[in-house]
Amino acid sequence: AQSVTQLGSHVSVSExxxxxxxxxxxxxxxxxxxxxxQYPNQGLQLLLKYTTGATLVKGINGxxxxxxxxxxxxxxxxxxxxxxxxxxxxxxxxxxxxxxSRLTFGEGTQLTVxx
Amino acid sequence: EAGVAxxxxxxxxxxxxxxxxxxxxxxGHATLYWYQQxxxxxxxxxxxxxxxxxxxxxxxxxxxxxxxxxKGVDSTLKIQPAKLEDSAVYLCASSSLAGGRxxxxxxxxxxxxxx
Numbered sequence: 001a002q003s004v005t006q007l008g009s010h011v012s013v014s015e016x017x018x019x020x021x022x023x024x025x026x027x028x029x030x031x032x033x034x035x036x037x038q039y040p041n042q043g044l045q046l047l048l049k050y051t052t053g054a055t056l057v058k059g060i061n062g063x064x065x066x067x068x069x070x071x072x073x074x075x076x077x078x079x080x081x082x083x084x085x086x087x088x089x090x091x092x093x094x095x096x097x098x099x100x101s102r103l104t105f106g107e108g109t110q111l112t113v114x115x
Numbered sequence: 116e117a118g119v120a121x122x123x124x125x126x127x128x129x130x131x132x133x134x135x136x137x138x139x140x141x142x143g144h145a146t147l148y149w150y151q152q153x154x155x156x157x158x159x160x161x162x163x164x165x166x167x168x169x170x171x172x173x174x175x176x177x178x179x180x181x182x183x184x185x186k187g188v189d190s191t192l193k194i195q196p197a198k199l200e201d202s203a204v205y206l207c208a209s210s211s212l213a214g215g216r217x218x219x220x221x222x223x224x225x226x227x228x229x230x
């Protein structure tokens with residue numbers, strides 16, 4: 001079974017500062033890893049995903065994440081925060097099993113961007 | 116391309132009443148998922164369909180929850196009877212394939228309040 005731990009349920013940064021949202025995963029097989037963003041009263045939108053290949057993954061809105069197998073981590077970063085980045089962010093892991101693919105989410109990190 | 120549609124967006128019911136949610140996935144997507152997202156938590160998979168067959172319903176509380184996907188397109192999720200702890204956002208998602216690497220596209224969700 002797989003699991004995801006997001007460190008810090010709330011993160012607050014100033015506009016223009018570095019954004020770092022932490023995610024660690026547990027999986028018995030090579031995982032697929034995802035970051036989703038959720039704005040108030042909306043569904044989840046995919047920011048980026050890692051499946052295979054290059055470990056540094058670039059996504060939408062200037063976000064990127066690096067898959068580090070040795071640390072079982074997939075932290076999300078953005079060099080300069082925008083007010084519009086304020087939202088809840090979810091890290092998720094998926095493995096393909098005979099019963100299908102289950103996406104397991106972390107508890108989420110609420111990002112606040114201060115002017 | 117139209118996204119995943121869900122209705123209603125909001126529903127308030129008394130405990131022990133019944134409620135149903137509807138989902139229309141992205142055209143051509145064979146795989147459909149229902150998630151439950153309790154306030155402050157990440158989404159949790161309830162059931163996964165591949166076309167009109169159930170792939171994974173291991174997390175579905177079958178004593179009160181049921182779901183169907185007739186003709187492999189639209190899906191309904193029903194709760195009967197509802198409990199206070201069923202208050203949550205119910206998210207529907209779809210993907211073109213069941214493989215773990217494939218992106219799931221989420222609808223806006225239905226926010227259920229049980230009084």
